[in-house]
Amino acid sequence: MNAKKYDHLATGVIYTLVVAVILILVAILGYILFNGVPDISWHFLTSAAQSFSAGGGIRDQLFNSLYLLVLTIIVSLPIGLGAGIYLSEYAKDNWFTDLIRTSVEVLSSLPSVVVGLFGYLLFVIKLNLGFSILSGAIALTFFNLPLLTRNIEESLRSVPDLQREAGMSLGLSNWKTTTKIVLPAALPGILTGLILSAGRIFGEAAALIYTAGQSAPTVDYTNWNIFSSTSFLNPMRPAETLAVHIWKVNTESVTPDAHLISSASSAVLIIVILIFNLGARFLGNQLYKKITATK
Amino acid sequence: MKEYNLNESFITKIAEEKALTTKDLQVYYGNNHAIFDANLEFPRFEITALIGASGCGKSTFLRCLNRMNDKRARVDGEIMYRNLDINSPKINVYEVRKHIGMVFQRPNPFAKSIRENITFALKNAGITKKEILEQRLEQSLKDAALWDEVKDDLDKSALALSGGQQQRLCIARSIAMHPDILLLDEPASALDPISTSKIEETLETLKKNYTIIIVTHNLQQASRISDYTAFLHLGHIIEYNTTANVFTKPKMQATEDYVSGNFG
Ligand SMILES: Nc1ncnc2c1ncn2[C@@H]1O[C@H](COP(=O)(O)OP(=O)(O)O)[C@@H](O)[C@H]1O
Ligand SMILES: [Mg+2]
Numbered sequence: 001m002n003a004k005k006y007d008h009l010a011t012g013v014i015y016t017l018v019v020a021v022i023l024i025l026v027a028i029l030g031y032i033l034f035n036g037v038p039d040i041s042w043h044f045l046t047s048a049a050q051s052f053s054a055g056g057g058i059r060d061q062l063f064n065s066l067y068l069l070v071l072t073i074i075v076s077l078p079i080g081l082g083a084g085i086y087l088s089e090y091a092k093d094n095w096f097t098d099l100i101r102t103s104v105e106v107l108s109s110l111p112s113v114v115v116g117l118f119g120y121l122l123f124v125i126k127l128n129l130g131f132s133i134l135s136g137a138i139a140l141t142f143f144n145l146p147l148l149t150r151n152i153e154e155s156l157r158s159v160p161d162l163q164r165e166a167g168m169s170l171g172l173s174n175w176k177t178t179t180k181i182v183l184p185a186a187l188p189g190i191l192t193g194l195i196l197s198a199g200r201i202f203g204e205a206a207a208l209i210y211t212a213g214q215s216a217p218t219v220d221y222t223n224w225n226i227f228s229s230t231s232f233l234n235p236m237r238p239a240e241t242l243a244v245h246i247w248k249v250n251t252e253s254v255t256p257d258a259h260l261i262s263s264a265s266s267a268v269l270i271i272v273i274l275i276f277n278l279g280a281r282f283l284g285n286q287l288y289k290k291i292t293a294t295k
Numbered sequence: 296m297k298e299y300n301l302n303e304s305f306i307t308k309i310a311e312e313k314a315l316t317t318k319d320l321q322v323y324y325g326n327n328h329a330i331f332d333a334n335l336e337f338p339r340f341e342i343t344a345l346i347g348a349s350g351c352g353k354s355t356f357l358r359c360l361n362r363m364n365d366k367r368a369r370v371d372g373e374i375m376y377r378n379l380d381i382n383s384p385k386i387n388v389y390e391v392r393k394h395i396g397m398v399f400q401r402p403n404p405f406a407k408s409i410r411e412n413i414t415f416a417l418k419n420a421g422i423t424k425k426e427i428l429e430q431r432l433e434q435s436l437k438d439a440a441l442w443d444e445v446k447d448d449l450d451k452s453a454l455a456l457s458g459g460q461q462q463r464l465c466i467a468r469s470i471a472m473h474p475d476i477l478l479l480d481e482p483a484s485a486l487d488p489i490s491t492s493k494i495e496e497t498l499e500t501l502k503k504n505y506t507i508i509i510v511t512h513n514l515q516q517a518s519r520i521s522d523y524t525a526f527l528h529l530g531h532i533i534e535y536n537t538t539a540n541v542f543t544k545p546k547m548q549a550t551e552d553y554v555s556g557n558f559g
Binding site: 160162163165166167168169170171172173176180181184185291 | 361363389390391392393396397399401403404405406407415416419420465468469472
């Protein structure tokens with residue numbers, strides 16, 4: 001009799017909370033998109049930023065963000081995979097494994113500005129890499145690796161033990177079972193996690209201000225020689241990303257249309273991340289269907 | 296629960312050719328002694344059933360036979376297979392498992408196509424000729440009485456099959472490796488009666504070419520399909536004899552109580 005009342009009450013409270021969360025999210029997203037989308041144009045996306053006059057674009061910043069993202073994933077995916085496979089398939093339950101897990105957890109809750117300053121001291125200054133895409137990519141790897149490792153470990157763990165036993169009972173080695181049976185079954189989850197982390201990387205600013213730098217030197221998009229200092233692919237050049245650009249435009253820009261650039265850039269950022277998120281879902285589902293061939 | 300003298304047992308010796316023999320097998324999970332002094336001889340090309348109450352150690356014992364307890368439990372004693380102690384640490388366990396296959400309680404096909412489920416382990420074992428793979432695929436599926444149902448869908452996912460079909464696929468997957476011995480741990484316990492009887496029929500045919508050791512908690516099933524039966528109680532093998540004898544003329548009180556349903 002009372003149980004039913006409580007149930008109603010609890011359901012009501014939960015619904016209210018959910019609606020509140022959704023409203024807040026929709027309000028923020030709506031505000032950013034509403035303010036920014038009208039100012040996005042082809043010209044805006046494909047022209048260089050201006051320091052003093054109006055009409056600048058975000059071409060270089062957008063490219064830098066994407067390039068940094070690709071480099072970061074190239075660096076962090078193999079490490080994350082290795083660590084995730086070790087933790088899920090090979091690590092024994094002992095204090096050492098616990099220590100690794102705890103470290104990963106601590107690292108994942110490190111504020112990104114701390115990661116950025118650490119990267120500044122170690123890579124930019126000590127290792128003499130300067131403000132560069134490489135320094136930025138390494139800092140982002142530190143920032144990304146804990147969650148990526150966790151995600152890969154969890155995805156592998158969610159594959160039932162029965163699958164491993166099936167592999168073992170057919171005379172497959174541990175490694176074969178892991179790479180050919182467990183890993184493919186975990187792939188949709190890993191992919192989803194990877195793309196979601198790509199969104200986090202894409203939107204990250206604090207870790208990059210002191211590592212990848214705040215300037216976007218003019219680069220030549222036809223120069224494919226990555227060792228050339230004017231090449232767009234040169235990893236040793238400083239590279240202001242979109243998120244950093246937004247921060248900078250809002251704090252120290254003197255262009256007359258700073259407000260417009262900031263809103264439009266924010267909208268672009270949000271849209272790219274939304275595409276990542278929806279893409280993650282879609283690809284994850286497709287891959288799952290393909291692997292399991294269930295329709 | 297009734298108390299029985301666990302040190303009394305009746306273990307028959309096998310006159311015919313033996314596929315596998317355990318000598319003083321002990322299993323420990325940490326400090327928990329799970330199997331005591333198991334001395335059993337398994338006849339070749341026959342079906343042997345392992346019966347006993349839940350938790351008595353049937354799975355534990357069965358998993359020793361192809362080293363699936365490695366890393367999980369300590370197994371002492373000998374398991375003789377073709378004059379080789381396969382419980383020895385020197386043995387290549389991957390090779391053992393190619394000769395002694397296992398089918399589990401819950402169907403566990405790989406998240407791959409039906410074809411790949413069968414051929415994957417074969418390729419891994421070095422069989423790459425297409426004709427041989429195709430021939431093994433067809434033969435194993437026929438032996439497992441699944442061919443007619445799936446022959447047009449070989450590239451569809453194994454996960455789209457029904458539970459009973461999945462389990463027969465798992466049997467096919469094991470026998471495609473051409474093992475000598477097939478271990479089955481309650482292979483039908485998660486299945487409906489029709490699937491169960493299909494699996495039983497399959498096993499009856501398979502026994503022409505394979506030695507089969509099957510754990511079952513279903514006494515009718517044990518008496519229907521097996522030639523020999525071992526009864527386990529609290530980690531001890533209490534009685535081992537021809538199935539007819541175990542069910543109609545049990546030598547031990549515990550066995551008699553168990554098969555007549557007066558147990559516990
Ligand atoms: N992985 C394990 N770790 C620890 N103890 C186990 C494990 N598996 C089984 N046991 C114990 O061993 C005994 C026998 O279990 P099991 O072989 O699964 O019995 P059955 O298959 O006859 O039901 C039980 O007491 C069980 O608790
Ligand atoms: Mg069991």
